[in-house]
Amino acid sequence: MEIRLWNPNLKVRLFGEGLFNLLFWMYYPFITVYFGAALGSHIAGILMSIPPIFSIIGSLLGGALADRVGRRPVMLLGASLQTVMFALFAMSSSHWTDYIAFIGIGLGGAIYRPASSAMVADLVPAQNRRQIFATFVTANNVGAVLGPALGAVFFFHYRQELLWTCALVLLLYFIAMYFIVHETLPQSAKSSPDASIPITRVFKEQLKGYGIIFRDKVFLVYILAGIFALIPIMQLDLYLAVYVINEVPAQPLFTWNDGSLVLSSTEIFGWVLGLNGLLFVLFVLPVTKWFRHWKERNVFILSSLLSGVGTFSLGLGTNIWFLFFITIIFTFGEIVRSPVTQSFISRYAPEHARGxxxxxxxxxxxxxxxxxxxxxxxxSWVPPMGIFSIILVVACISIALYIQLFRMHAEQPEAAE
Structure with missing residues (x-):
């Protein structure tokens, strides 16, 4: 389905979200370092654990509202909240106000996303949805490639200007949505008996459903294995940022005759993030094809092994080209995992409770x-190799849990197709 044939709603979203995602990746990877330098690494570590709680609340709220008041109002609410919070971040002179603004930005995004995804499902026939979603993912990954390299310069030297630019882009996106995007809430949802159910009751019903699901021992082991597997993968914009910026010295990327291109520690981290995003853009589809005949068990184990060993190996050297090589290893650990998680859970879940x-x-x-x-x-207390060793142990725990998972749940033949 060519972009020129897309509904105007989708065209506005693709352009707006693609541009904002570029700006997002110019500031987000450096947030941990920013708060760590201002408040200390131990406090920053605690602070970065809190935003996911607000993301859960925002997602539940956004999803519930999207089915009741419509997709467009919820998307406008999320975009406006992010706009205000970026402006607050730009004007702030207090690191604690910065942190509140950062949480608000994440909350606005969490409210926005369920309605945004639902709008695609409303507008696009089932046979074309995978292509549309893949286009949005590709646009986002382009931002993930370019953003960190630019942010390594702009976030630390022109932070206020960058934050004001984010606020302006979101304001323009809000205006575009207000005047161009139309509501897509299906008539069946408007007339559904659930539409009159209070939001608080919706949350209670969802929590009750989760309670039933988590009494499923196989699924519980799957979730635990996933948590331990994701902790090493998520270090890219957490401890890896702290390690590279604090421990890796400035060094030349290239040398020629009497000149050289010297990168600072911050710029090296930006290039590592850019390489990670570029690998995703180039290899997520080929890798999915290469491993389509592998059993899910083996793909999960390979993913945890590559991400764990790769992240651990970062502590073995500080040469820029060595870091790039290791980045390729742990990035492939993340790439091979991506398509398998959804295939496993969609096959395992009973049809009546798949959602x-x-x-x-x-x-x-x-x-x-x-x-x-x-x-x-x-x-703050453990040296770098100690932290990388902990990450490796966590990855090994995930491998053990995945082995246990597939002992408890015999794979069906189609999993190997």
Whole structure:
């Protein structure tokens, strides 16, 4: 489905979200370092564990509201909250106000996303949705490639200007949505009996459903394994940022005759993030094809092994090209995992409860994001190789849990197809 044939709603979203995602990746990877330098690494580690809690609340709220008041109002609410919080961040002279603004930005994004995804499902036939979502993911990953390299300069030297630019872009996006984007809430949702159920009751019903799901021992082991597997993967913008900026010296990327291109520690980290994003853009589809005949068990184990060993190996050297090589290793650990998680849970979940299981599946990312910053907290007392050793142990725990998972749940033949 060519972009020129897309509904105007989708075109506005693709352009607006793609531009904002570029700006997002110019500041987000450096937030941990920013708060660590201002408040101390141990406090920063604790502070970075709190935003995921607000993300859970925002996602539940955004999803519930999107089915009741409509997609467009919820998207406008999320975008306006982010705009205000970016302006607050730009004007702030207090690090604690900065932190409140950072939480507000994340909350606004969490409110926005469920309505945004629902709008795609409303507008696009089922056979075209995968292509549309893939286009949005590709646009976001382009931002993840370029953003960190630019942010390594702009965030630390022109932070206020960058934050004001984010606020302005979101304001323009809000205006574009207000005048161009139309409501897509299906008539069936408007007339549904659930539409009259209070939001508080919706939350209670969802929590009750999660309670039933987590009495499923196989699924519980799957979630635990996922949490331990994601902690090493999530270090890219957490402890890895602290380590590279504080421990890796400035060094030349290239040398020629009497000249050289010297990168600072911050710029090296930006290039590492950019390489990570570029690998995703180039290899996520080929890697998915390469491993399509592998059993899910083996893919999960390979992912944890590559991400754990790769992250641990970062502590073995500080040469820029060595860091790039190791980045390739742990990035492939993340890439091979991406398509398998959804295929496993969609196959395992009973048909009548597939939606609830898919929702509960997201908790491994939220809980992982909550626990992952503990490495930053511990870095105030534990040397780098100690932190990298902890990360490796966590990856080994995930491997053991995945082995146990597939002992408890015999793989079905189609998993190997």
């Amino acid at each position: 609830q299981y898919m929702g509960a599946d997201n908790l491994q990312f939220t809980i992982g994001r909550f626990l992952a910053p503990m490495t930053v907290f511990l870095s």
